[in-house]
Structures are given as structure tokens and as C-alpha cells.
Amino acid sequence: MSWWPVALAGLGALAFSARYHWWRSRQSGAPVLMYHQIVQELDSTPLPKLRVPPQAFARQLGTLAQRGFKVMSLSQALEAEPGDRVAALTFDDAFxxxxxxxxxxxxxxxMGATVFVVTxxxxxxxxxxxGKGIPSVPLLDAEQIKELAAQGVEFGGHGHQHRDLTSLSPGELAQDLAACQETLSGLLGKxxxxxxxxxxxxxxxxKQAVARAGFSAACSTRPGMLAADTDSLAIPRIIVKxxxxxxDFALKLSRTKSRW
Ligand SMILES: [Zn+2]
Structure with missing residues (x-):
């Protein structure tokens, strides 16, 4: 009897396990997916992971539907009935x-979605x-935001100037967040x-400053699921690359990560 087919199969399984973390345990709760751009082109960006091609995105929506997820905005997911199979789509930067x-x-x-705007x-x-070698990309304008909101898109804040909020003085922090909320409220009428x-x-x-500015649900980039005991000002998300x-996508829906 030859040993090598067994050894090869073992090596193959090891390589598969190293790439795909199928052995991670399933996590309960709703996946809140994080996207940035949905585009084919890379335009020499140093952050290609944040650009998902439209075809791949379309397939991901198909996978969510096949798996019985109701796909909605963040606010709708927060109001879903316990036990509902729910996923939320979020888009940072409002490209x-x-x-x-x-x-x-x-x-x-x-389906529904939430878009976070740099106001x-x-x-x-x-x-x-x-200054980081990232190409300049146009962002949604006021008319587009109003039109999309009328069609059911939820809009949220992503800071007035996209600054690292942990680096600001309390005064600057309050100012940035107030300007962000004022601009959005003015545009959306609420x-x-x-x-x-x-x-x-x-x-x-x-977190406290965000709540004081009138936001009651804030998303982080930490991996995890939205569950009943989730801190609503530190909602974990799953980055789709x-x-x-x-x-990878299928594993992320149940295990939050597919690999390291
Ligand atoms: Zn951003």
C-alpha cells in the first residue's frame, strides 16, 4: 500500500484549512456587512480590497437571498424580530x-442598505x-442623497470631515459631530x-459624543455579529473584500471571518 496519496490528501486539507477557517464556530446574530466601493476598476488604488466588482456584489446578494436572509438597512436590522434571519448592508464614505x-x-x-456620509x-x-496615493473618487451629491432616501436608502453619518475622532479635543469632537448631524437632518428632514x-x-x-449628537447606532470595524446584547454604539461589522x-463570503455570513 502506498502512503503518498494519504499524505497528499492530508497536506491538501491543511492548506485548505489554513486559507479557509471553516472550523471557526458559527456565531449567532445578524451579519452587518461593510462595503466601500462597488466598482470593477482598480485605478492603481493601494486599497484594492475596498473595491468589490459589481458582478461579485450581485453574486453576494444572490447568496444572501438563497440562504434565506432578509437583507435590510442597519435601522431595520436593529428593529427586526428576534429569530428573524436578517443581514444588513452598509457602505462607508458614500461614493x-x-x-x-x-x-x-x-x-x-x-433589499435595503445604509450609506454613511462624510457631510x-x-x-x-x-x-x-x-496624499496617500489613493485616487480621488466622486461622492454622492445632495440631490442624489435625497433621491436615494426617497427610494428607501437609509443615510447615516461618517463624521463631518472623516477625521480620526479619537484624536480630536472634546470641543472639536462635539463640533464635527454636530455639523455632521445638522447637515444630514437638514437634507433628510429628520x-x-x-x-x-x-x-x-x-x-x-x-461614543458618548456620538450619542450626544443624536446618533443612537454606531458601527465599528471590529468583526462580529449584531446580537441582542450588542452595544448599539459599537456594532461589529463584517468587511467584504x-x-x-x-x-469566503459564505463562511463570513456564519462565522464573521473566513481567514486571518
Ligand atoms: Zn471612511
Whole structure:
């Protein structure tokens, strides 16, 4: 009897396990998925992981539907009945490609989503990324935001200037968050509920300031599920990357991570 087929199978299984963490235990709760851009082009960005191609995004929505998830905005997910199989879609930075490439696919499936806006740059671009070799990308303008809101998209805050909120003085922090909420309320005709911390950075002081500015649900970038005992000002999310294959995405929906 030859040993090598067994050894090869063993090595193959090890390699598979190292790439795909199928052995992670399932986690209960709702996945809150985090996206940035839905675009095919890379335009030499140093952050290709944050650009998911439209075809891959469409397949991911199909996977969610096949698996019986009701896919909705963050606020709707927070109000879902316990036991409902729910997933939320979130988009940071409010890039124009949300309107062009993401929303038509989401809307066609009757799903919902939340978009987090950098309020000083409505109709502008990702100026906070400049100087890092990241290409300039246009952001949703006021008319687009109003139109999308009328179609059911939830909009939340992502800071007025996309600054690291943990680096600001208490005065600067309060000012940035007040400007963010005022701008959104003015545009939407009601206070925005959701917030996403720029760069995922926050501490207790930042959380309190976000709540004082009228936001009651804030998203981090820490991996995990939205569950009944989740701190609503530190909601974990699952980052969906350009490199994610179908198996990565499926594993993330139940285990929050597919690999390290
Ligand atoms: Zn951002």
C-alpha cells in the first residue's frame, strides 16, 4: 500500500484549512456587512480590497437571498424580530458608485442598505484620502442623497470631515459631530440615526459624543455579529473584500471571518 496519496490528501486539507477557517464556530446574530466601493476598476488604488466588482456584489446578494436572509438597512436590522434571519448592508464614505452600481442591484432584489456620509464633502470627493496615493473618487451629491432616501436608502453619518475622532479635543469632537448631524437632518428632514466611526476608531469619549449628537447606532470595524446584547454604539461589522471568493463570503455570513 502506498502512503503518498494519504499524505497528499492530508497536506491538501491543511492548506485548505489554513486559507479557509471553516472550523471557526458559527456565531449567532445578524451579519452587518461593510462595503466601500462597488466598482470593477482598480485605478492603481493601494486599497484594492475596498473595491468589490459589481458582478461579485450581485453574486453576494444572490447568496444572501438563497440562504434565506432578509437583507435590510442597519435601522431595520436593529428593529427586526428576534429569530428573524436578517443581514444588513452598509457602505462607508458614500461614493457615487453606490448610486450607479450598488443600489440598482439592491433595489431589484427588494433589499435595503445604509450609506454613511462624510457631510463636509457631499458632492465632493474623498479629500481625506489624498496624499496617500489613493485616487480621488466622486461622492454622492445632495440631490442624489435625497433621491436615494426617497427610494428607501437609509443615510447615516461618517463624521463631518472623516477625521480620526479619537484624536480630536472634546470641543472639536462635539463640533464635527454636530455639523455632521445638522447637515444630514437638514437634507433628510429628520435626524440621522446611524453612524460609522471614520477608520473604525473610537473610544468611550467618542461614543458618548456620538450619542450626544443624536446618533443612537454606531458601527465599528471590529468583526462580529449584531446580537441582542450588542452595544448599539459599537456594532461589529463584517468587511467584504475584493479578494473574497464565494466560499469566503459564505463562511463570513456564519462565522464573521473566513481567514486571518
Ligand atoms: Zn471612511
Amino acid at each position: 457615487q458608485d453606490f448610486a450607479d452600481n450598488a443600489w440598482p442591484l439592491i433595489k431589484a432584489r427588494g 463636509s464633502q457631499i458632492g465632493g470627493s474623498n479629500v481625506w484620502d489624498q 435626524p440621522a440615526r446611524g453612524f460609522a466611526y471614520p477608520y473604525g476608531l473610537f473610544n468611550d469619549g467618542v 475584493r479578494s473574497d471568493q464565494a466560499l
